[in-house]
Amino acid sequence: MGGDVGPAVTIPGAALARDRHPEAQFVFVGDETVIRPLLDGHPELAKASRIEHTDVAVRMDDKPSQALRHGRRRSSMWLALEAVRRDECDVAVSAGNTGALMAMSKMCLKTTPGVERPAIAAIWPTLRGESIVLDVGATIGADAEQLASFAVMGEAMARALFGLAQPSVGLLNIGVEEVKGLEYVRAAGRILRESGLPINYFGFVEGDDLGKGTVDVVVTEGFSGNIALKTAEGTANQIASYLRSAMGRSLMSRIGFVLARNAFDTLKEKMDPRRMNGGVFLGLNGVVIKSHGGADAEGFAAAVALGHDMAENGLLAKVAEGLTNRPPVDAQTMGASAEAGS
Amino acid sequence: MGGDVGPAVTIPGAALARDRHPEAQFVFVGDETVIRPLLDGHPELAKASRIEHTDVAVRMDDKPSQALRHGRRRSSMWLALEAVRRDECDVAVSAGNTGALMAMSKMCLKTTPGVERPAIAAIWPTLRGESIVLDVGATIGADAEQLASFAVMGEAMARALFGLAQPSVGLLNIGVEEVKGLEYVRAAGRILRESGLPINYFGFVEGDDLGKGTVDVVVTEGFSGNIALKTAEGTANQIASYLRSAMGRSLMSRIGFVLARNAFDTLKEKMDPRRMNGGVFLGLNGVVIKSHGGADAEGFAAAVALGHDMAENGLLAKVAEGLTNRPPVDAQTMGASAEAGS
Numbered sequence: 001m002g003g004d005v006g007p008a009v010t011i012p013g014a015a016l017a018r019d020r021h022p023e024a025q026f027v028f029v030g031d032e033t034v035i036r037p038l039l040d041g042h043p044e045l046a047k048a049s050r051i052e053h054t055d056v057a058v059r060m061d062d063k064p065s066q067a068l069r070h071g072r073r074r075s076s077m078w079l080a081l082e083a084v085r086r087d088e089c090d091v092a093v094s095a096g097n098t099g100a101l102m103a104m105s106k107m108c109l110k111t112t113p114g115v116e117r118p119a120i121a122a123i124w125p126t127l128r129g130e131s132i133v134l135d136v137g138a139t140i141g142a143d144a145e146q147l148a149s150f151a152v153m154g155e156a157m158a159r160a161l162f163g164l165a166q167p168s169v170g171l172l173n174i175g176v177e178e179v180k181g182l183e184y185v186r187a188a189g190r191i192l193r194e195s196g197l198p199i200n201y202f203g204f205v206e207g208d209d210l211g212k213g214t215v216d217v218v219v220t221e222g223f224s225g226n227i228a229l230k231t232a233e234g235t236a237n238q239i240a241s242y243l244r245s246a247m248g249r250s251l252m253s254r255i256g257f258v259l260a261r262n263a264f265d266t267l268k269e270k271m272d273p274r275r276m277n278g279g280v281f282l283g284l285n286g287v288v289i290k291s292h293g294g295a296d297a298e299g300f301a302a303a304v305a306l307g308h309d310m311a312e313n314g315l316l317a318k319v320a321e322g323l324t325n326r327p328p329v330d331a332q333t334m335g336a337s338a339e340a341g342s
Numbered sequence: 343m344g345g346d347v348g349p350a351v352t353i354p355g356a357a358l359a360r361d362r363h364p365e366a367q368f369v370f371v372g373d374e375t376v377i378r379p380l381l382d383g384h385p386e387l388a389k390a391s392r393i394e395h396t397d398v399a400v401r402m403d404d405k406p407s408q409a410l411r412h413g414r415r416r417s418s419m420w421l422a423l424e425a426v427r428r429d430e431c432d433v434a435v436s437a438g439n440t441g442a443l444m445a446m447s448k449m450c451l452k453t454t455p456g457v458e459r460p461a462i463a464a465i466w467p468t469l470r471g472e473s474i475v476l477d478v479g480a481t482i483g484a485d486a487e488q489l490a491s492f493a494v495m496g497e498a499m500a501r502a503l504f505g506l507a508q509p510s511v512g513l514l515n516i517g518v519e520e521v522k523g524l525e526y527v528r529a530a531g532r533i534l535r536e537s538g539l540p541i542n543y544f545g546f547v548e549g550d551d552l553g554k555g556t557v558d559v560v561v562t563e564g565f566s567g568n569i570a571l572k573t574a575e576g577t578a579n580q581i582a583s584y585l586r587s588a589m590g591r592s593l594m595s596r597i598g599f600v601l602a603r604n605a606f607d608t609l610k611e612k613m614d615p616r617r618m619n620g621g622v623f624l625g626l627n628g629v630v631i632k633s634h635g636g637a638d639a640e641g642f643a644a645a646v647a648l649g650h651d652m653a654e655n656g657l658l659a660k661v662a663e664g665l666t667n668r669p670p671v672d673a674q675t676m677g678a679s680a681e682a683g684s
Binding site: 125126127137140141172174182206207208209210211212220222223224226227228229230231232233234235236237238239241242243246247249250252253255256257258259260261262263264266267270271 | 467468469479482483514516524548549550551552553554562564565566568569570571572573574575576577578579580581583584585588589591592594595597598599600601602603604605606608609612613
């Protein structure tokens with residue numbers, strides 16, 4: 001029921017996802033009177049689906065506390081998570097209210113043992129391919145221990161999603177001042193370097209390393225991560241807008257544009273935010289994918305496909321494995337030595 | 343002497359700046375044996391210049407503490423700042439080590455009364471024109487009071503640089519969670535809203551508002567600001583690289599590219615980081631401009647021109663005026679009410 005449009009996007013989106021993953025089964029949780037007629041328009045999808053009716057839906061502008069008050073145990077969002085908790089579904093995908101989805105996910109699915117706070121991981125297109133960036137908005141502020149947990153979870157996700165044996169992990173930092181960034185970021189660097197985690201720790205990276213794809217996993221706290229994500233989206237939109245207006249300026253440039261249309265289509269595809277749609281909630285006892293609320297059917301299909309891949313590749317087992325491998329942190333290690341990296 | 347290349351960039355850069363501002367006078371501080379032959383290659387510039395010799399130069403990789411130890415009172419960087427302090431020069435422009443330049447600026451020029459910590463302001467190209475973003479790396483961590491100071495200084499710079507009577511000011515924040523960002527950002531919002539500052543305070547903005555140009559001045563703490571700045575630069579480089587490779591892919595796209603060359607030149611100019619080169623140090627008793635260390639002559643010329651404009655338009659007087667207008671903050675105001683904005 002979530003997102004700016006609701007089932008008129010999520011059902012066609014699921015239909016596209018089903019075309020690409022014909023073995024997938026769907027449960028649509030929400031208002032049957034709205035869902036049924038839309039589902040009838042996609043007979044192949046309908047065959048692989050059932051509807052779980054509820055007429056309670058979390059609103060896009062509900063605060064998480066309001067959503068929990070009104071929607072716990074009965075909203076479509078909660079019931080979708082509950083289906084994951086009961087192992088009836090492998091993945092919950094929602095285009096709804098992010099804060100409410102995270103609050104309900106924590107309450108319904110609980111955090112994985114060893115994880116204090118879940119994170120939202122985004123897939124970032126880079127010049128080398130794709131990277132994982134986390135956290136992009138679940139946590140506001142973090143300490144060194146939490147950043148180290150994010151590193152472990154992001155590394156596990158990179159193994160699950162990219163099939164890498166030893167994905168490289170970097171900590172997002174800044175390099176212009178003597179202090180080299182915030183103390184907790186430096187302390188997280190010491191944990192990753194010295195506490196014997198089986199992680200390919202690269203060191204510090206900066207904002208421009210995101211687009212370069214310097215590392216497979218970039219770890220940061222949610223405030224900076226969200227600002228980086230939205231700044232990159234904004235910059236891409238800005239350049240696309242410059243490009244459109246430059247191309248329309250003269251007859252010659254319009255002709256040039258037509259001749260180079262294939263090249264532009266390639267570029268457009270590379271820059272298409274729908275391709276990368278879907279934030280993965282990490283650190284929970286279940287796979288939850290948040291689709292962008294403004295995504296269209298193609299974008300929602302990408303979020304469903306991402307959830308499909310995460311479930312198929314055993315994300316939860318890989319995260320659990322990463323967390324189990326992690327030795328307890330020695331308090332001495334945390335303050336022991338200066339950060340040599342970056 | 344600073345930057346990746348040194349005088350072989352800064353002297354031709356100054357020559358370009360002089361062509362555009364023929365009334366400008368230059369003092370080159372550094373090793374005369376290096377500077378003199380280069381300056382002789384630009385006779386017009388040489389006529390408007392003098393050299394202040396020193397053979398001590400801050401290295402690009404010196405820590406600020408090292409730079410102060412070795413370079414205080416005798417390095418080219420210090421002597422350039424000293425010339426501003428003694429009112430012999432209106433502006434100091436350096437392509438050198440940012441951390442050292444900030445540490446020396448604080449020690450030599452001192453902060454303006456009412457300013458606890460200086461900030462580095464960047465000029466950000468937007469769909470509406472240009473905005474000012476601060477701090478982009480001088481402060482790591484900030485409290486509400488410091489953010490409010492940055493707002494006052496950034497607003498004054500927007501008046502000086504853009505000639506706006508009432509530039510709009512936003513606080514960079516994130517909007518996905520109930521908490522709506524960090525507590526000190528919300529507290530800064532309350533100060534700007536309620537303490538009677540003569541500032542056109544817009545409210546919170548997010549990362550994607552930077553490229554849109556939603557407000558004239560975006561205020562944030564240096565860690566997030568530096569990450570936003572470098573992420574935007576990285577994204578622009580990434581898209582430029584996609585575009586180049588897309589355009590070279592087929593004969594047809596290469597022909598289209600040639601026909602649309604004017605349009606691409608416009609785009610290239612819009613995306614040219616050299617146009618926007620130069621971070622302005624705010625909150626000091628003197629105008630200091632930091633050019634990107636990797637800038638070429640054209641980029642360095644932009645930093646010199648920026649310094650010229652800041653001095654000509656009375657940046658320091660406008661900042662002082664902004665700070666004087668600022669009433670003392672009432673402790674009660676800071677905790678009084680919920681943040682209504684965003």
